[in-house]
Amino acid sequence: MIHDAPLATTIDDLRRDRVSVDEYLDTVESRVDAVEPNIESLVPEEDRWSRLRAAAADLQSRFPEPSTRPPLYGVPIGVKDIFHVDGLPTRAGSDVPPEALAGEESTAVRTLREAGALILGKTVTAEFAYFEPGPTRNPHDPAHTPGGSSSGSAAAVAAGLCPFAFGTQTIGSVTRPAAFCGIVGVKPSFGRISTDGVIPCTPSVDHIGFFTQDTAGAAVGAALLCDEWRPLPAPRDRPTLGVPEGPYLRQASDLGLKSFEEHVSRLERAGYDVERIDAFEDIDGINSRHNRLVAAEFALTHEEWYGEYPGGYADTSVELLREGREVSTADVAAARRSRRRLRAALHDRMHDAGIDLWISPSAPGPAPEGIDATGDPVMNLPWTHAGLPTVGLPAGTTDDGLPLGLQCAAPFGDDESLLAWAHDIADSL
Structure with missing residues (x-):
């Protein structure tokens, strides 16, 4: 199809x-x-x-x-x-x-x-x-x-x-x-x-x-x-790529990690320099703060609609709404501060290591069987939390023919470079 x-x-x-x-x-x-x-x-x-x-x-x-x-x-x-x-x-x-x-x-x-x-x-x-x-x-x-x-x-x-x-x-x-x-x-x-x-x-x-x-x-x-898009000339140099080693990467499945390492090797064979950098040491905390922020703001956004049309919401959404009502104002403020701090920390790591883009799996593995759930977004969460621009690229398939993806992230506001570099990375994959 x-x-x-x-x-x-x-x-x-x-x-x-x-x-x-x-x-x-x-x-x-x-x-x-x-x-x-x-x-x-x-x-x-x-x-x-x-x-x-x-x-x-x-x-x-x-x-x-x-x-x-x-x-x-x-x-x-x-x-x-x-x-x-x-x-x-x-x-x-x-x-x-x-x-x-x-x-x-x-x-x-x-x-x-x-x-x-x-x-x-x-x-x-x-x-x-x-x-x-x-x-x-x-x-x-x-x-x-x-x-x-x-x-x-x-x-x-x-x-x-x-x-x-x-x-x-x-x-x-x-x-x-x-x-x-x-x-x-x-x-x-x-x-x-x-x-x-x-x-x-x-x-x-x-x-x-x-x-x-x-x-x-x-x-x-x-x-x-994108607001205030700045056209760039075609890049002559390939970006240096960074792999975020540590607990974040270990959230992927065995198949997902094996496939990701194959993608990294493919890029290295194509001439890309790849650096491995410790990152997201507090990934459990990042995940928790982000999810609590999502719940709290969802509850606030939907308070009036849910009050008038409670039967219009599925159980999954109702559970999130109820969870969000229990999140304190202090926790919301901490989560919002966490976004800015994570962004700054990722920029600092990129600068210190001399990398231009982060690369990581787009998902823990290929699409799960069944349509009663949509899969785990855990590999995307920290980049979203930090607000960095990302592009997900097709990266081959499993032996069963299910697609795999590679996620590339650039510094905040550098969407132009990310999209310019994406063409050759995609071709290399």
């Missing part, structure tokens, strides 16, 4: 009229009809294709000349169903009435609309972007989870239903599903993409991210979405 749909190639084909927008939508509709019943990545929508064709007709009438077309002219995109989109309800994977959750269109969505993108539709999310999964299955093997909470977005991109889809990450909801689905997942530095118009999970940690199949397309998406 995997199908090639690289964003950079799609952009070029549509803008240059190698394929018309109408022809491309016909192809997408056929692909959705063939694959979607097996993976359930999209939120059902009755008039999807008439809506899309009307939007395509308007776009084509406004930009008949290729030279005037915006950068994402005619590109269909998926939007995680916690983003508000004009004309589409927001359910957030819950049973809370959509009219109660309604809000103004997401700034990020509006940015891509203005860049010429068409909204394929809402993609399935775990309830309120936490852990209660939706029905989505992994396109590589429907018996396995696609990850979460951005499950539908990752599965839709991997299956070639759209070449770009939005996700969010509060713990590991972009990097992990990207790894499980064998695609690229970008989580920019905290705050570089506006969260306006997105239902929050944990406002002080929520990151807007996205998925593509290709690093070239990921660079296009980052340049359009």
Whole structure:
């Protein structure tokens, strides 16, 4: 059920009229009809294709000349169903009435609309972007989870239903599903993409991210979405890579660690210098502080909705909400301080060791079997806690054909270098 749909190639084909927008939508509709019943990545929508064709007709009438077309002219995109989109309800994977959750269109969505993108539709999310999964299955093997909470977005991109889809990450909801689905997942530095118009999970940690199949397309998406993007020349020197040795890395499974060491060896054979550096000695404390912060802010965010619609929440979300009510103000403050301190500590380690990027497994291992859970985000948590930019890259498969991923992290605010270096790293993997 995997199908090639690289964003950079799609952009070029549509803008240059190698394929018309109408022809491309016909192809997408056929692909959705063939694959979607097996993976359930999209939120059902009755008039999807008439809506899309009307939007395509308007776009084509406004930009008949290729030279005037915006950068994402005619590109269909998926939007995680916690983003508000004009004309589409927001359910957030819950049973809370959509009219109660309604809000103004997401700034990020509006940015891509203005860049010429068409909204394929809402993609399935775990309830309120936490852990209660939706029905989505992994396109590589429907018996396995696609990850979460951005499950539908990752599965839709991997299956070639759209070449770009939005996700969010509060713990590991972009990097992990990207790894499980064998695609690229970008989580920019905290705050570089506006969260306006997105239902929050944990406002002080929520990151807007996205998925593509290709690093070239990921660079296009980052340049359009990230505030104050600074174009860089193609890098001439390879970055020095750092492996965070210690208790953090030991959280991966035996298979995950074995695969990661193979990835490191592959990069070394390709000419990369790799340094092994002690890091995250307090990983249990970092995990605890982050999870308590998530619970506390989730409880505060959802207090009013849950009070009015308690039956609209699954047990997993209710448990988090109740846990969050027990977190003290002092613990919340300590967790927020922890984020700044961890970021500074990682920067100091990078400077002292002379490394440019950290590399680590994108997940403890390949996608677990079953869709009743979305997998463990523990390998993503400290990078999210620190707010560093990360890109998850496809890194081969297991003997069973399940994808594996490599996670790269750069200093805070250096998203441009991260995306520039990602191309060669991905090729080397």
